[in-house]
Each structure stands twice: as structure tokens, then as C-alpha cells.
Amino acid sequence: MSKNKTPHKGDKRKTKKDIINSIVNFFNKNSDESYSHKQIVEKLGLKKPAEKQLTANIIDDLIEDAFIIETTRGKYKSNNRGLFLEGTFERRSNGKNFFTPDEGKDSDNTQIFVAERNSAHAMNGDRVKVQMLAKRKGRDAEAEVLEILERKQTTFVGTLDVQKQFAFLVMDSKILANDIFIPKDNLKGGKDGDKALVEVVEWPKKAKNPIGKVIDILGQAGENNTEMNAILAEFGLPYKYPEKIEAYANTISDLITEEEIAKREDFRNTTTFTIDPRDAKDFDDALSIKQLKNGRWEVGVHIADVTHYVKEGDIIDKEGENRATSIYLVDRTIPMLPEHLSNGLCSLRPNEDKLCYSVIFELDEEANIKKSRITRTVIHSDRRFTYEEAQTILETGEGDFNIEILKLNDLAKKLRSKRFDHGAIAFDRHEVRFEIDEKGKPISVYFKYAKDSNKLIEEFMLLANRTVAEFIGNVQKNKTAKTFVYRIHDLPNAEKMENLSEFIRRFGYKIKVDGTKTAVSKSINHLLDEVSGTAEENLISTIAIRAMAKAVYSTVNIGHYGLAFEYYTHFTSPIRRFPDMMVHRLLTRYLNGERSVSKQLYESKCEHSSQMEQLAANAERASIKYKQVEYMSDKLGQIFDAVISGITEWGLYAEINENKCEGMIPIRDLDDDFYEFDEKNYCLRGRRNKRTYSLGDPLKIKVARANLERKQLDFALVE
The missing domain is CATH 2.40.50.700 (OB fold (Dihydrolipoamide Acetyltransferase, E2P))
Structure with missing residues (x-):
């Protein structure tokens, strides 16, 4: 027998009042979810066409009364936010300003339009209080700024x-x-x-x-120094160091007392060296290696003991915490710490005794870790290698400390192999670099790739960071871990992974979007191997990176997906990252048996560090973009092979193959048809002739305009 009841002829049709009451009660009971018209009528058991139509009309009325809101097209939710909301104001030069409520900041489609006349002159990024305006039929929701709660940018x-x-x-x-x-x-x-x-x-x-x-x-x-400082100032970043803090730093003594050495493990007679970029001056890590009597290898990862010199709460510490990171522009470094510390006292320069915080490993021939310890040390670096010098030794087998460097490389490769077996992802992307003349003008573009010498250092730094995080975070089941600073990386965004899978299919590639973490990450690695050396490599790896979450600092450990580590932190660069200084201090505190620190306080410090890291990355990208535009500014009219690297409703972005400079082809210049943006398929499609421009398509372009002030290149299509 069917479970559905056959309606009796005498069943009353529900009145408008009945349906209004049902809908109001439904949204009051289900105030946190969004529902479509179809879902609402199904939940309320409304089957008659007239009842369904009436429901649509009532929904419109309830939106106008601000009882419910339309969260996305065709989806409705109880307006439990009320008529007054707090959130972030987003200003646009065309007068189309938007407001994002606090509770909706992590989801798409929550922006509410604010007309210029209703903006109360709020600035971009301000925290504001708004009043929702009565919604007009067929129009998007609007709000009016009532009060500016906090100025973001002045x-x-x-x-x-x-x-x-x-x-x-x-x-x-x-x-x-x-x-x-x-x-x-x-x-x-x-x-x-x-x-x-x-x-x-x-x-x-x-x-x-x-x-x-x-x-x-x-x-x-137009002058190089001016423009680089302008980029920093634009992002609210410091472009000079306060003189009083430089002066204070200069008073710190470089004397290492016998009393201090007695407190530490002495590695001065163990072979030790640094490997860094050729233009580096702040050497914050060194490696030592020696073979033990049992045949195993003792490898020391020695990190500059910055917190020995910078005391918590002093003016250098406060400035360092505020900056949170060193900033690397195309032609300069803006250090987190004063130069006397970053390039002098703390830098692990050769032929000088230096104080370090170290992680010492005992490894067998297969790079299995048999023992490890975290300890304060004194070292004496025997040699400063550039990556190029170390690479030559790896390739030829000859040079200073060749036996030690070759052994470290052998161990690093085995560590790396184990990491990938556990599901780490291999994003080996090139970096754009410029050869610059004495006035700062770029005269050529080249690409920097990670070679074995880079990977050798990277592997031991990863190992030290992981070991420190495990030491604090990996406690017995019945114990609670003390508050610590972790470097976390969440799982990839599922929707973005689906989009990536759909996008790469047109190039003939496949990827797993579900399954175990290891299976998905191995599938990503397989894709990156497949595209290596192809025309679409840069494009596909860029979109794959966009599908990933951003790594951030947090006291809440969720592991690091990209590295396939359950515990990870930043310990190895205290000269240029404040979180590493926090980690050093917390380690010292907990090694001394002291109580845990405030989780809330350190979470706010982590958030600040993550924000500053992102700003520094934005400034670095802006400086690269500026130099790319400057480099192309004397190539107007020249023709290049390019690939479509981005598509928006206002045009195509194309990247020149030989130098990776990116420019825009405005949609108004595609005048052979009326082109529409198909967001789902990453393409522009002509309405009449159906011609399609898709991501990854090859093009011939001509350099049309180079606007340095806006860091913008415009290209024209060459048929």
C-alpha cells in the first residue's frame, strides 16, 4: 500500500494566511540554512500549482519586509541578522561600493550594494554599521552606512x-x-x-x-627608489627603519662570554657551513655533519639564536612583531630586524663564533631518524657557500667539503622521497627574476628554478620545523598540549578541485578530487609531473595552486596538508620571520618547565603575522609587476607568442611565453563580435560567430600600452 495519502475531495485548499504562517514558522525553526522555492514548497507539502504560485508571491513580500533575505540567486534565508548589520566596507572608484557582513565574510555572494550617496564617505576596508534598506522588487539588496566603527586605511x-x-x-x-x-x-x-x-x-x-x-x-x-617605496607605502608597509631602533640595536654587544658558552653544546670543532643565495647577507641557518662511532650520521640544523639578543618587550622586539616579516622586493630587502642584528650579530657568518638554537639528528644510511634533541649551541661556520657553488659540488663531486655536502644531499633525497610517499605535494615553480642596471631599470628577465642544492637545505629545514612542532604538540593521549605557534595548511577547496579537474580535462589530463588525503595529493603530483615541460605547465600549476588553501599561522593545529605533516611550525628563520622568534621563546619557556601561555593572546599574534605575510607577498608581486611593465615599456608595437592566462568579464589576460610578462586585452578591443564571459568554462564566447577564447589558448599579441603608474600592460591581438 502506498504511503502517500490520496487527498479527499473535501481537503481544503490552504489560504494565503495559512501559507504565510507556515512559511514564517518554517524559517523561524530553520533560521541558519538557505532554501530554494522548490525546497520550501516540498517541506511544507504544498502540491497544488496555485499554492506554489502563492508561495512565490509571499516570498517576495517577506523579502520586502526584510523577514527573509535572498542569499544567492533563488535561495532564501531567515534574516536573523536583523536590519542593522556590522561588517566591512569595500570602496570602488566607479561608485559601486559593497558591504560584507561579519557573519558572511567567509562565503561568496554575501556582498550588499551601497550607493555612493549612502556610503557616509567610508573608506575601503573600514568596519562599519549599516542599515538594510527596503528591497525593491527585482533589485539587489542595498544598505546605508550609519556609522564608521573603525578606519582601516587613512x-x-x-x-x-x-x-x-x-x-x-x-x-x-x-x-x-x-x-x-x-x-x-x-x-x-x-x-x-x-x-x-x-x-x-x-x-x-x-x-x-x-x-x-x-x-x-x-x-x-618614475625614479626607482621612489616607486619601490611607493609600493611599500601603498600596502601600509614600512620603507625605512626607525633611527632610534637602529641606534638601540647598535648598543648590543657581540661579545660571547665563556659563561654563555658553558651553558651550551659546543659545535665549534664540527664541520659546519651555510648555503644561501649569492646576494644574501642574513644567514640564519647552518648545517653541521659528522659520522659517529656507530656508523650513523649526526646532522645539526643550527638556527641563529635571535631571542638571545632581542629581549621580549624591548623596542626592537615590538618593531619586529609589528613588521612580522622581512619584505623582499625585486631589488631590495626591507629587514624585519635592524641591520646590525640581521646582517651582523645574528647572521651565521663564516669564521666567527655564533650562538644558535639547534636541532640535532642522528640518522642511519637510509635517513631514518634514530634520535633527535633540541638544544642551544655555539658554532663556528667553516665556509659560506652560495647555492650555485654547492650545486657545482653536487654535479662534479669536487670542491671544499665535497664529502660532507654529497652525504647531506644523499640523506636529503631520502628524506624527500619519504615525504612524497606520505603524500606531500611537489610545487616546484619558477621565480621571475630581473637583471637590473645601476639605476634600477630591468635589462633582462630570467627564471630561478630550485636545484638539488636548494632542495638539500629545504629538506633539513622542513625536518627541523616538523621536529620542533612534534616536540611540543605531540603529547600523550591523556595530556593537553601547551599553547604553541603552528604553521597550518588546510585541505584543498572541494569546489575549486572540481573546477581544476574540469579545466584540465580539455588538455587530456585527469585528477582525483576525492578519496584519502594521500591519494588526492599523489594525484596532484602525478598531474604536475605530466605537465612538466609542456606549454600549459605554468597555467595548470597556477590553477592547481589556487585550488589549495593558504598556509597560515595558528595556535590550533590541523596539520600541514601540502607537506603531509601532522605537526609543523616555523623555527628556522627568526632573522626574517617573527613567528619563528615566538617559537624560540615558547620552546625556551617549555623546556624550562614553565606554564602554558594564553592561547587567545598568541592566536591574535598568529593572525597578525599571517596578515603581514600576505601584505608582504602582495608588495613583492606588485614590485615584480612594476618591473615587468617597465621592462616592456620600450617594446611597444613588438609581437610575441603568448598564452591566455586569465579571463574576466572585462577582457583576456595573456602571458608572454618568453618572459612571463602578463597584460590585458580589453573586451572592448575584441570588436569582431559581442563576447560574453562564461565563468564555469573559463572562456569568452562570441554571441554571433561562437568564437571562443579559453584559458591556455595560444595567441599572438602586440604590446599596445604600458602604464607604469597602474602597473598595467595592454596587449592587442594579432590575427
Whole structure:
């Protein structure tokens, strides 16, 4: 017998009031989920066409009454956020501003439109309180800013346009629709054409332009130093070191007392050396190696003992914590610590006694770890190798300490092999580098690839980082691990992995998107091996990286997916990363048997470090982009082979094969048809002739425009 009841002829059709009450009760009971019209009628058992139509009308009415909201197209949710929301304001120079509520910041499709007239002059990134406006039928939700709770950005970078009685700052980044007005007495000596850092001090309610004052003159626009400093200032990053902190650092003594040496393990008579980039001055890691009587190998990973010199809470420490990282632009390093420490006291320079925090390993011939210990040491580096010098030894078998370097490489390769067997992912991507003349102008582009000498160092650093994290985090089942700083990496985004799988299929590749973590990561590695050396290699590896989560710092350990480690931290670069300094201090504290620190406090420190790391990466990319545009600026009209590297509703991005410089072909220049953006299939498609431009397609392009101020290249298609 069927479970479904046959309706009686006498069954009453539900009235509008009945259905309204049912829908209101349904959303009150299920306030956290979104539902489509179809799901709502099914849940309420509404089967008649008239009832379904009535439900659609009621949903529209409830949206207008702000009882429910449309979260994505055709999906509805109880408006339990209320009419007043707090969140982040996103400003656009075209007046199309948006608001993202706090509770919706991690999901797509939660942006609410804010018209310029309703923005209360909120700036990009400000935390604001808004009121939801009555929703008009067929229109997106809108909000009005009631209050600016917290200013995110008050300083802006641009070029001064100086008139007789006043000036304007014409901004590099188009975040504001209007330039910043600067009264003459707020110019701080700035001249027409100078790049400047300007603070917005006021934006009167009825004024079109914000009013600002010059904080610093960066130099004449177009000069290399000016432009690099402007990039740093644009991201709110420091471009010079405070003199008083440099002076304080210079007072720290380099004397290592016999009393200090007595507290440490002495490695000064063990073969030790550093391997670093040829232009490096801050050597924060060294390796030592010797064979033990039992035939095993003792390998020491020695890390600069920065926290011996930088005391918690002093002015160097506070500045270091604020910066959180050294910044690497195309032509310079902006250090986290003063030069006296980063390049002097703490740097593990050859032929000098140096204080270290070390992880000492005992390994057998198969690189199995038999013992390890974490200890403070004193070392004496015998030699400073560049990666190129070490690589020559690996390739020829000849040179200083060749036996030791060859043995370390043998052990590193075995460690690496085990790591990949456990599911680590091999993203070996090239880095863009420039050969630069004395004025900072790029004269050629080259690519830096990781060779065995790089991988040798990397493997032992990974091992030390993992060992330190395990030492603190991997406690017995009935014990709670003490608060610690971990480097975590979440699983790939499932939807992005599906998109990657769909995208690579057109090139004839496959990838696993579900299964065990190890199976998926091995499948990614197989893909990366397959595409190696092909025309589409850079494109596919870029999209694969985008499918990955970002690695961040946290006190909550979820493991590191990309490295296939259950426990991982950053211990090996305290000269250039503040989290490593935190790890050194926590290690010392816990080795001394002291209590755990505040999880909440350290989580906020981790969040700050992650944010600063991201800003530094953005600045580095901006400096590369600037140099790419500068390099191409004297090649206008020249024709190159390229590949489509990105597709948006406003045009195609193409990357030149020989130098990886990327430019845009605006959609308005594709004038043989009306092209529409197909987001799902990563393509632009012509409405009439159905011509399709897809990611990875080869093109011939001509360099049309090079705009240095906007770091933007425009290309034209060559048929």
C-alpha cells in the first residue's frame, strides 16, 4: 500500500494566511540554512500549482519586509541578522561600493550594494554599521552606512598635482572616485610630480573630495627608489627603519662570554657551513655533519639564536612583531630586524663564533631518524657557500667539503622521497627574476628554478620545523598540549578541485578530487609531473595552486596538508620571520618547565603575522609587476607568442611565453563580435560567430600600452 495519502475531495485548499504562517514558522525553526522555492514548497507539502504560485508571491513580500533575505540567486534565508548589520566596507572608484557582513565574510555572494550617496564617505576596508534598506522588487539588496566603527586605511600613495593655492593627490590605486584635496600649508615641501604619502584628515559630509595632509615625500615619480617605496607605502608597509631602533640595536654587544658558552653544546670543532643565495647577507641557518662511532650520521640544523639578543618587550622586539616579516622586493630587502642584528650579530657568518638554537639528528644510511634533541649551541661556520657553488659540488663531486655536502644531499633525497610517499605535494615553480642596471631599470628577465642544492637545505629545514612542532604538540593521549605557534595548511577547496579537474580535462589530463588525503595529493603530483615541460605547465600549476588553501599561522593545529605533516611550525628563520622568534621563546619557556601561555593572546599574534605575510607577498608581486611593465615599456608595437592566462568579464589576460610578462586585452578591443564571459568554462564566447577564447589558448599579441603608474600592460591581438 502506498504511503502517500490520496487527498479527499473535501481537503481544503490552504489560504494565503495559512501559507504565510507556515512559511514564517518554517524559517523561524530553520533560521541558519538557505532554501530554494522548490525546497520550501516540498517541506511544507504544498502540491497544488496555485499554492506554489502563492508561495512565490509571499516570498517576495517577506523579502520586502526584510523577514527573509535572498542569499544567492533563488535561495532564501531567515534574516536573523536583523536590519542593522556590522561588517566591512569595500570602496570602488566607479561608485559601486559593497558591504560584507561579519557573519558572511567567509562565503561568496554575501556582498550588499551601497550607493555612493549612502556610503557616509567610508573608506575601503573600514568596519562599519549599516542599515538594510527596503528591497525593491527585482533589485539587489542595498544598505546605508550609519556609522564608521573603525578606519582601516587613512593613508594613500599618489602623485602630487600642485596648483597655486592648493594641490591634489592623484592616486596610483583607484580606490577613491575623487582625488584627495590638499591645502597649500599641508604640502610639507612637496612639488608637482612628487610621489607622496598622504593622510586623509577630514571628509566633510557635503564635500566631493576628502581633505588630506602630506605625511612623507617619497621622491620624484618614475625614479626607482621612489616607486619601490611607493609600493611599500601603498600596502601600509614600512620603507625605512626607525633611527632610534637602529641606534638601540647598535648598543648590543657581540661579545660571547665563556659563561654563555658553558651553558651550551659546543659545535665549534664540527664541520659546519651555510648555503644561501649569492646576494644574501642574513644567514640564519647552518648545517653541521659528522659520522659517529656507530656508523650513523649526526646532522645539526643550527638556527641563529635571535631571542638571545632581542629581549621580549624591548623596542626592537615590538618593531619586529609589528613588521612580522622581512619584505623582499625585486631589488631590495626591507629587514624585519635592524641591520646590525640581521646582517651582523645574528647572521651565521663564516669564521666567527655564533650562538644558535639547534636541532640535532642522528640518522642511519637510509635517513631514518634514530634520535633527535633540541638544544642551544655555539658554532663556528667553516665556509659560506652560495647555492650555485654547492650545486657545482653536487654535479662534479669536487670542491671544499665535497664529502660532507654529497652525504647531506644523499640523506636529503631520502628524506624527500619519504615525504612524497606520505603524500606531500611537489610545487616546484619558477621565480621571475630581473637583471637590473645601476639605476634600477630591468635589462633582462630570467627564471630561478630550485636545484638539488636548494632542495638539500629545504629538506633539513622542513625536518627541523616538523621536529620542533612534534616536540611540543605531540603529547600523550591523556595530556593537553601547551599553547604553541603552528604553521597550518588546510585541505584543498572541494569546489575549486572540481573546477581544476574540469579545466584540465580539455588538455587530456585527469585528477582525483576525492578519496584519502594521500591519494588526492599523489594525484596532484602525478598531474604536475605530466605537465612538466609542456606549454600549459605554468597555467595548470597556477590553477592547481589556487585550488589549495593558504598556509597560515595558528595556535590550533590541523596539520600541514601540502607537506603531509601532522605537526609543523616555523623555527628556522627568526632573522626574517617573527613567528619563528615566538617559537624560540615558547620552546625556551617549555623546556624550562614553565606554564602554558594564553592561547587567545598568541592566536591574535598568529593572525597578525599571517596578515603581514600576505601584505608582504602582495608588495613583492606588485614590485615584480612594476618591473615587468617597465621592462616592456620600450617594446611597444613588438609581437610575441603568448598564452591566455586569465579571463574576466572585462577582457583576456595573456602571458608572454618568453618572459612571463602578463597584460590585458580589453573586451572592448575584441570588436569582431559581442563576447560574453562564461565563468564555469573559463572562456569568452562570441554571441554571433561562437568564437571562443579559453584559458591556455595560444595567441599572438602586440604590446599596445604600458602604464607604469597602474602597473598595467595592454596587449592587442594579432590575427
